[in-house]
Amino acid sequence: MGPDPRTAPEELTSGDAPATKRCSRCGESKPLTDFLRRTGRRSGKASRRGACRQCRKLQKADSSAIPIEPPMAERVPEEDDALPLPKKRTKKPLPEPPPRPEGPEASVLRPTREGIIRMRGRTDKGRRWYQETDLETAVTLVLEHAAVVVNRHTIRRIxxxxxxxxxxxxxxxxxxxxxxxxxxxxxxxxxxxxxxxxxxxxxxxxxxxxxxxxxxxxxxxxxxxxxx
CATH class of the missing domain: 1.10.30.50 (DNA Binding (I), subunit A)
Incomplete structure (x- = not known):
C-alpha cells in the first residue's frame, strides 16, 4: 500500500506550507525564518522572498564596497574631461539685402479710415491670406525688402x-x-x-x-x- 495522502510530509507544517525553502542565490535549503516575507495583495502566510537573509547581507556589503563617483563639484577635472572652449563670436558686417523689387516707394502708403494697412500674401501651399497691420510695420517691411506696395492702402509680402x-x-x-x-x-x-x-x-x-x-x-x- 502507498503512503496515506492524509499524512503530511516532514517538510510541511500544520498549514500545509513547506517548512524549508531553497535559496535562489546559494542553493541551500534553509528554514522559512531565514527568508523575508513577501508583501502585496497576492502574498500568503508562507510566501517568502527568493534569497535568504545571509545572502542579502552579503549582496548589500558587496554593493557598498563599490566606489561611488564624487559629485561633479568635488571632482578634479582630468585632462580628458576638459570642456570644449566656447565658440568665438564676433560682430560681422551684415549681408547685402536683395535688390529692391519694382513698385511704388513706401512713402506713398496711407492708412485707411480705420487706421490700418492691408497686407496680403500666400502660404507655403499657395493659398492666399490677408491680415491688417499698422503703417509703421508696413513701411519697415517695404524698406527691408520683405514686401511691395500694391496701392497706397495695401502691401504684399514677397x-x-x-x-x-x-x-x-x-x-x-x-x-x-x-x-x-x-x-x-x-x-x-x-x-x-x-x-x-x-x-x-x-x-x-x-x-x-x-x-x-x-x-x-x-x-x-x-x-x-x-x-x-
Missing part, C-alpha cells in the same frame, strides 16, 4: 515662410553669422520681442547653439557678453 527660410540659408551659404560654423536656423538680429521683423535685412543664418544663446538679446549685447 516670400512664403518656406521660401524665405531657403533664401536666407542659401544667401549665407549655411554658415552661422556669429561663429562661422554650419548653421541651419534663422535668427533675428533685432529680436521680434524688441520690434524686429522677419525681413532679409533683419534675419541671418545661425547655428542652433548661437541661436539659443542669443535668445531675445540684440546683436551688440550678445557680442559684448562674449567679449567680457
Amino acid at each position: 516670400y512664403t515662410n518656406k521660401k524665405f527660410r531657403q533664401y536666407i540659408l542659401m544667401r549665407d551659404n549655411y554658415t552661422c553669422h556669429f561663429c562661422g560654423e554650419y548653421g541651419d536656423t534663422i535668427d533675428h538680429l533685432l529680436p521680434r520681442a524688441k520690434g524686429g521683423h522677419t525681413t532679409p535685412v533683419n534675419c541671418v543664418c545661425a547655428c542652433h547653439l548661437c541661436n539659443q544663446s542669443k535668445a531675445d538679446r540684440s546683436l551688440d549685447d550678445f557680442v559684448s557678453d562674449f567679449d567680457d
Whole structure:
C-alpha cells in the first residue's frame, strides 16, 4: 500500500506550507525564518522572498564596497574631461539685402479710415491670406525688402515662410553669422520681442547653439557678453 495522502510530509507544517525553502542565490535549503516575507495583495502566510537573509547581507556589503563617483563639484577635472572652449563670436558686417523689387516707394502708403494697412500674401501651399497691420510695420517691411506696395492702402509680402527660410540659408551659404560654423536656423538680429521683423535685412543664418544663446538679446549685447 502507498503512503496515506492524509499524512503530511516532514517538510510541511500544520498549514500545509513547506517548512524549508531553497535559496535562489546559494542553493541551500534553509528554514522559512531565514527568508523575508513577501508583501502585496497576492502574498500568503508562507510566501517568502527568493534569497535568504545571509545572502542579502552579503549582496548589500558587496554593493557598498563599490566606489561611488564624487559629485561633479568635488571632482578634479582630468585632462580628458576638459570642456570644449566656447565658440568665438564676433560682430560681422551684415549681408547685402536683395535688390529692391519694382513698385511704388513706401512713402506713398496711407492708412485707411480705420487706421490700418492691408497686407496680403500666400502660404507655403499657395493659398492666399490677408491680415491688417499698422503703417509703421508696413513701411519697415517695404524698406527691408520683405514686401511691395500694391496701392497706397495695401502691401504684399514677397516670400512664403518656406521660401524665405531657403533664401536666407542659401544667401549665407549655411554658415552661422556669429561663429562661422554650419548653421541651419534663422535668427533675428533685432529680436521680434524688441520690434524686429522677419525681413532679409533683419534675419541671418545661425547655428542652433548661437541661436539659443542669443535668445531675445540684440546683436551688440550678445557680442559684448562674449567679449567680457
